[in-house]
């Protein structure tokens with residue numbers, strides 16, 4: 335199965351479906367994030383499922399344990415393949431969400447965001463975090479692992495460290511993927527798709543390099559060809 339997840343970061347159902355219709359569900363999964371979901375609601379998930387896409391619902395929940403767990407359950411009840419929370423919500427928040435999924439017999443993958451790929455070491459320090467960026471990613475990933483979640487969102491730059499410390503089976507879902515000629519945009523910790531896969535990423539989240547291309551379907555095919563088999 336493909337490691338590529340295309341981020342459908344567009345403001346309407348029509349635009350999301352027009353984009354999805356240019357992508358092959360054999361070559362990628364899709365991600366519905368805060369912008370699209372807040373505009374379209376769960377209807378967009380149904381439309382994407384009807385087109386045979388597996389969906390990562392990226393709403394990055396971060397709340398008290400009960401509220402977060404119920405939101406994760408609500409997401410999983412829509413049949414999504416993956417859902418995420420912020421690891422900085424803490425061990426109890428993550429454990430409660432995982433326990434509710436297990437109790438409800440739902441197979442949805444639950445992962446946690448460590449340090450956003452748009453952040454650099456200075457910005458992290460400005461939040462009052464005294465550890466290095468890598469140590470903070472590792473500490474949050476270890477907590478996520480302890481809580482029994484399936485993996486983390488991190489940058490590909492930390493994937494090798496996490497594979498060493500937490501194993502291959504623990505998912506490393508890495509946004510901040512850029513082609514050599516892509517604009518960085520707001521991303522800071524970036525890597526190319528091939529390098530990311532060789533560094534231990536298990537999944538690549540790719541938005542603008544595909545969605546802003548003249549021919550998104552063709553760029554998806556080209557990236558697929560570049561990946562190690």
Ligand SMILES: O=C(O)c1cc(=O)[nH]c(=O)n1[C@@H]1O[C@H](COP(=O)(O)O)[C@@H](O)[C@H]1O
Pocket residue numbers: 341343367392394418447449450451452487488509510511519521539540541542543
């Ligand atoms: O959870 C995420 O998906 C996420 C976490 C993170 O640390 N960084 C990050 O960029 N993302 C998401 O990944 C996507 C990256 O999009 P592009 O920068 O356009 O490739 C966006 O939809 C972000 O919301």
